Amino acid sequence: MFRRILIANRGEIALRILRACRTLGVEAVVTYSEADRDSLPVQLADEAICIGPADARRSYLSAPAVISAALVTGCDAVHPGYGFLSEDETFAEVVRAHELTFIGPPPEVLDRFASKEGTRRLLGAFGLPTIPGSDGMLRDDEHALAEAERIGYPVLIKPSAGGGGKGMRMVRTSRELESAIKICRSEAKSAFGDDSLYLEKWLDDNRHVEVQVAVDRYGAGVHMGERDCSVQRRHQKILEESPTPALSDAARASLAQTAVRAVVAAGYENIGTLEFLVDGEGNAFFIEINCRIQVEHPVTEMLTGIDLVALQIAIAAGEPLGLRQSDITFNGHAIEFRINAEDPAHDFRPGAGVVERYHAPGGPGVRMDSHLYPGYEVPPYYDSLLGKLIVWAPTRDAAIARGRAALEELLVDGVTTNIEIHRALLENEAFLEGRMTTNLLDRVGGAAFLAAAAAR
Amino acid sequence: MPDTGPQRDRTAGAALREADHAGIARLAEELLPALIAKLGTTHLGELEVREGDWHVRLRRPYGTAPGEGRRASDKASRTQPGHEGHGHGRAAPEGQRTARAGGGASGITAGTGAASASTNGTGADDVPVDRSRSIATSPAVGIFKPGSRAASGTRVRAGDSLGTVDVLGVPQDVPAPVDGIVGSTLVEAGMAVEYGQDLIRIELATPAAAKS
Numbered sequence: 001m002f003r004r005i006l007i008a009n010r011g012e013i014a015l016r017i018l019r020a021c022r023t024l025g026v027e028a029v030v031t032y033s034e035a036d037r038d039s040l041p042v043q044l045a046d047e048a049i050c051i052g053p054a055d056a057r058r059s060y061l062s063a064p065a066v067i068s069a070a071l072v073t074g075c076d077a078v079h080p081g082y083g084f085l086s087e088d089e090t091f092a093e094v095v096r097a098h099e100l101t102f103i104g105p106p107p108e109v110l111d112r113f114a115s116k117e118g119t120r121r122l123l124g125a126f127g128l129p130t131i132p133g134s135d136g137m138l139r140d141d142e143h144a145l146a147e148a149e150r151i152g153y154p155v156l157i158k159p160s161a162g163g164g165g166k167g168m169r170m171v172r173t174s175r176e177l178e179s180a181i182k183i184c185r186s187e188a189k190s191a192f193g194d195d196s197l198y199l200e201k202w203l204d205d206n207r208h209v210e211v212q213v214a215v216d217r218y219g220a221g222v223h224m225g226e227r228d229c230s231v232q233r234r235h236q237k238i239l240e241e242s243p244t245p246a247l248s249d250a251a252r253a254s255l256a257q258t259a260v261r262a263v264v265a266a267g268y269e270n271i272g273t274l275e276f277l278v279d280g281e282g283n284a285f286f287i288e289i290n291c292r293i294q295v296e297h298p299v300t301e302m303l304t305g306i307d308l309v310a311l312q313i314a315i316a317a318g319e320p321l322g323l324r325q326s327d328i329t330f331n332g333h334a335i336e337f338r339i340n341a342e343d344p345a346h347d348f349r350p351g352a353g354v355v356e357r358y359h360a361p362g363g364p365g366v367r368m369d370s371h372l373y374p375g376y377e378v379p380p381y382y383d384s385l386l387g388k389l390i391v392w393a394p395t396r397d398a399a400i401a402r403g404r405a406a407l408e409e410l411l412v413d414g415v416t417t418n419i420e421i422h423r424a425l426l427e428n429e430a431f432l433e434g435r436m437t438t439n440l441l442d443r444v445g446g447a448a449f450l451a452a453a454a455a456r
Numbered sequence: 457m458p459d460t461g462p463q464r465d466r467t468a469g470a471a472l473r474e475a476d477h478a479g480i481a482r483l484a485e486e487l488l489p490a491l492i493a494k495l496g497t498t499h500l501g502e503l504e505v506r507e508g509d510w511h512v513r514l515r516r517p518y519g520t521a522p523g524e525g526r527r528a529s530d531k532a533s534r535t536q537p538g539h540e541g542h543g544h545g546r547a548a549p550e551g552q553r554t555a556r557a558g559g560g561a562s563g564i565t566a567g568t569g570a571a572s573a574s575t576n577g578t579g580a581d582d583v584p585v586d587r588s589r590s591i592a593t594s595p596a597v598g599i600f601k602p603g604s605r606a607a608s609g610t611r612v613r614a615g616d617s618l619g620t621v622d623v624l625g626v627p628q629d630v631p632a633p634v635d636g637i638v639g640s641t642l643v644e645a646g647m648a649v650e651y652g653q654d655l656i657r658i659e660l661a662t663p664a665a666a667k668s
Contacts (some may be wrong), residue, residue, distance in 0.1 A: 006590075034651070034652060049650045050595050050597070050650040050651045050652055050653070051529060051650070051651055052597075052651045053651070053652075054594075059651075064624050064626070065596060065597050065623070065651070067624060067651075068596065068597045068623045069597045071624070072597060072598065072648035072649075073648070146584050383615050407512070425482065453663050
């Protein structure tokens with residue numbers, strides 16, 4: 001096991017990793033930018049070190065700053081959290097070149113799974129049903145039009161690098177394709193420095209289901225079931241739950257088993273998440289893999305009782321998994337609500353400011369992962385996630401009831417949040433019946449969604 | 457939704473907050489810059505102004521020359537192993553309250569107050585004095601190596617290199633922030649430093665700020 005870990009992230013995930021370090025008996029050093037000087041992880045860490053100004057490109061995204069911080073504080077491993085440098089294979093390589101361990105897949109594994117389009121073909125070859133798509137990267141407009149014709153409209157134009165919906169467009173006709181492809185190229189180029197694009201078949205009313213896997217260095221792998229992340233806004237998840245209401249128990253088990261078999265065969269290592277689109281008939285198509293801890297990992301922790309961050313650290317330290325599939329049991333139902341500093345009544349406009357009062361809900365089956373405290377100033381420079389409220393109960397209905405009670409109790413004063421959208425979701429018929437699709441919130445709009453819930 | 461206690465409080469709180477924010481914004485835009493300028497030209501340690509429900513107190517960090525914060529000592533404890541040095545500004549409750557008012561203000565003015573405060577690293581300080589005028593700070597996380605011009609008493613021009621901070625073996629210049637005379641060096645050669653850490657004091661030539 002490691003002696004001292006550098007946490008190269010901020011906010012709730014920095015705190016989550018710090019907690020995992022504490023339970024493992026590993027010291028933790030937290031990096032921070034000047035804008036995060038007063039943050040909770042900085043205050044609670046064994047040591048904290050300022051790595052740069054508020055601008056993330058010169059702090060949390062600066063590989064030299066992060067690695068230098070690890071070296072001068074005597075760390076032997078770097079935990080990148082999610083976002084920032086977490087899936088950057090070059091960063092992982094430089095970390096290793098300085099005789100530190102990157103907590104995540106080794107650089108060569110990250111490299112193998114770096115291209116989304118390549119990963120789709122790789123895992124397809126190992127038996128995963130993949131979404132129909134273009135044969136390789138789009139060479140030019142002519143190639144794009146021919147491939148779209150072959151796949152059949154609507155299609156989704158996707159950049160090979162990056163994520164978060166940038167450089168992504170859904171098109172229904174060849175004319176739309178021709179104009180959108182230029183925009184996607186320039187967006188992808190400026191966001192990820194790579195303008196290679198590919199096409200995927202677009203499913204209109206799809207659901208987003210993902211499978212959590214863990215594979216050790218010795219090729220032993222398990223799955224930890226799935227999470228349903230169909231409640232989204234512009235490709236950003238806002239509520240996740242498990243088990244998914246979209247699939248039967250048999251279909252869920254079969255999807256998870258197929259997923260873990262494919263990644264083990266393809267040589268994956270560490271924890272990871274395989275994302276699938278599920279159509280109206282319950283057919284699942286693999287779209288991409290996330291080689292890191294995910295925001296919504298607590299949903300799986302609540303069902304399995306496994307500390308995923310601690311497991312991730314142990315695998316990176318070279319420890320055997322120590323778990324067989326039969327050791328993993330799934331208990332009850334969990335829902336996670338992402339609490340964001342954004343205003344659902346005004347097109348989810350992001351906010352900042354001082355948290356004047358903060359109260360985290362409690363009680364059986366209620367967990368709050370958040371870096372908030374009264375008096376904390378939410379800086380405007382980073383993503384808007386303030387924390388995650390996770391509820392667990394033996395059944396979905398009971399979990400929804402606990403969710404309502406906990407959301408009622410949750411108090412964040414001084415900063416506009418999306419708490420109301422979660423309260424509205426728990427009154428929404430499509431959600432209550434387990435029929436949520438990824439486009440529902442966007443189709444209705446945040447303000448209209450709130451109004452509909454208020455009218456009930 | 458039932459009209460529960462916290463629910464009512466939320467609405468009342470929102471109204472109060474709005475009034476507060478308007479007040480803070482006005483203070484930040486009109487009063488604070490004038491007060492800071494005033495304090496900067498004097499040898500006063502503290503200035504307080506009352507107006508309505510609000511009072512603003514500006515105070516220099518105790519025991520330091522104008523333009524120098526408590527950060528040097530703060531960092532010194534932080535670079536040693538152990539559990540010290542994480543609570544910024546926790547020591548002074550009076551300062552906390554003043555800082556809170558400042559924090560709210562910077563949230564409202566979105567950038568002006570907040571940006572200058574954070575880029576100068578004065579975030580939680582009592583006095584938002586521009587310390588870069590008299591302290592050379594670290595440009596990066598790394599190992600500090602003072603140069604030949606870092607010797608006390610050396611006359612330097614703004615931009616002169618006083619030494620380097622080595623980041624993974626790549627030296628980054630520590631430039632003199634102002635024209636002046638090199639004073640004490642606050643960090644020993646070969647020590648690890650963090651971004652923005654105070655490194656070398658520069659005594660200004662002007663009579664108001666020079667103090668040796």
